[in-house]
Amino acid sequence: MKALVKRHATPGLWLEDVPEPEPGPNDVLIRIDRTGICGTDLHIYNWDAWAQKTIPVPLVIGHEFVGEVVAAGPNVGGFHRGDLVSGEGHITCGYCRHCLAGQRHLCPRTQGVGVNRPGAFAEYLSIPASNVWKHAPGIDRDVAAIFDPFGNAVHTALSFPVLGEDVLITGAGPIGLMALAVVRRASARYIAVTDVNPHRLELAKKMGATLAIDVRSRTLADAQKELGLLEGFDVGLEMSGNPQAFRDMLANMAHGGRIAMLGIPEKEVAIDWNTVIFNMLTIKGIYGREMYETWYKMSELIQTGLDISPVITHRFRFDEFEQGFAVMKSGLSGKVILNWR
Ligand code: NAD
Ligand code: ZN
Numbered sequence: 001m002k003a004l005v006k007r008h009a010t011p012g013l014w015l016e017d018v019p020e021p022e023p024g025p026n027d028v029l030i031r032i033d034r035t036g037i038c039g040t041d042l043h044i045y046n047w048d049a050w051a052q053k054t055i056p057v058p059l060v061i062g063h064e065f066v067g068e069v070v071a072a073g074p075n076v077g078g079f080h081r082g083d084l085v086s087g088e089g090h091i092t093c094g095y096c097r098h099c100l101a102g103q104r105h106l107c108p109r110t111q112g113v114g115v116n117r118p119g120a121f122a123e124y125l126s127i128p129a130s131n132v133w134k135h136a137p138g139i140d141r142d143v144a145a146i147f148d149p150f151g152n153a154v155h156t157a158l159s160f161p162v163l164g165e166d167v168l169i170t171g172a173g174p175i176g177l178m179a180l181a182v183v184r185r186a187s188a189r190y191i192a193v194t195d196v197n198p199h200r201l202e203l204a205k206k207m208g209a210t211l212a213i214d215v216r217s218r219t220l221a222d223a224q225k226e227l228g229l230l231e232g233f234d235v236g237l238e239m240s241g242n243p244q245a246f247r248d249m250l251a252n253m254a255h256g257g258r259i260a261m262l263g264i265p266e267k268e269v270a271i272d273w274n275t276v277i278f279n280m281l282t283i284k285g286i287y288g289r290e291m292y293e294t295w296y297k298m299s300e301l302i303q304t305g306l307d308i309s310p311v312i313t314h315r316f317r318f319d320e321f322e323q324g325f326a327v328m329k330s331g332l333s334g335k336v337i338l339n340w341r
Pocket of ligand 1: 038039170172173174175176194195196197215239240241242244245261262263264265286287288
């Protein structure tokens with residue numbers, strides 16, 4: 001089968017013929033239809049410090065996908081040939097305290113599809129049935145292909161109640177934009193979104209931000225004034241990974257404010273802990289999605305009309321992947337889809 005392989009420990013990806021995966025007794029074999037390119041894939045492509053210490057070479061990469069079930073191992077029930085599915089890319093151990101308690105997203109022994117084990121940028125993928133998510137009939141396939149990052153957005157956005165609250169989202173990348181759609185749907189009052197990329201701030205406006213702020217020219221204090229906030233933002237969603245964005249967020253939260261942190265900083269970040277203490281802030285780290293509460297919420301949100309499609313800006317065939325990665329690198333994109341059919 002065709003697959004995008006990290007073949008060499010140097011920048012780039014290689015389109016190659018590799019053997020089809022053989023599903024084990026508990027696995028489902030999926031014929032990939034479409035995949036999304038994640039920032040993680042870009043790190044792997046660029047072969048940065050994180051990728052060098054994380055990715056075993058060679059490896060088929062990719063973890064955002066939708067496809068159809070073609071086969072299942074003898075222990076698998078509940079899936080049928082032709083089912084339209086995506087997958088939770090965090091494969092958990094199954095025997096730790098958290099896995100046993102049904103809190104699989106807290107498993108300390110998670111293996112990542114397309115990061116630690118073969119991924120979805122391929123014509124076929126085999127993963128454990130316990131990681132396969134069956135879509136409701138009629139779902140748009142591009143939307144289904146990005147359920148993984150949509151799940152990051154839903155998990156982060158619903159970490160704290162936002163009904164009637166004023167929400168600050170730092171970073172209007174694909175995940176920040178989808179989180180914006182979710183907090184709007186969850187009836188936040190005002191939603192301010194920041195970025196340093198005008199293209200993405202335009203998308204934020206299109207997706208319903210009350211204010212889209214370019215922090216190169218305006219401060220969050222300006223934003224508070226314009227919105228008429230008296231005490232600061234109630235809920236913060238950090239989705240940029242940028243240290244200054246996080247520091248600015250901390251300084252602009254209301255007392256008792258709550259922050260969910262998804263963005264991954266490149267290295268250690270120093271903050272003024274006095275602000276956290278004296279303003280009595282809560283900071284919650286977010287990794288992945290809740291298995292499977294988040295997935296239920298995602299399906300329900302889409303089925304009841306939440307539209308995340310504006311975040312998808314580019315579509316390419318799998319053999320045009322270089323173009324897909326180039327547009328991701330340029331920053332002039334939202335989500336980029338690769339079509340495998
Ligand atoms: P992305 O890189 O496309 O988006 C980040 C955005 O932040 C960009 O648009 C960038 O211009 C913007 N930004 C940069 N500096 C800023 C500043 N000072 N203020 C405000 N915005 C600024 O990434 P994404 O795919 O949307 O993911 C968002 C973040 O979440 C990334 O850091 C990513 O690594 C991380 N992530 C975390 C998890 C997890 O499980 N914790 C999962 C996926 C992604
Ligand atoms: Zn576990």
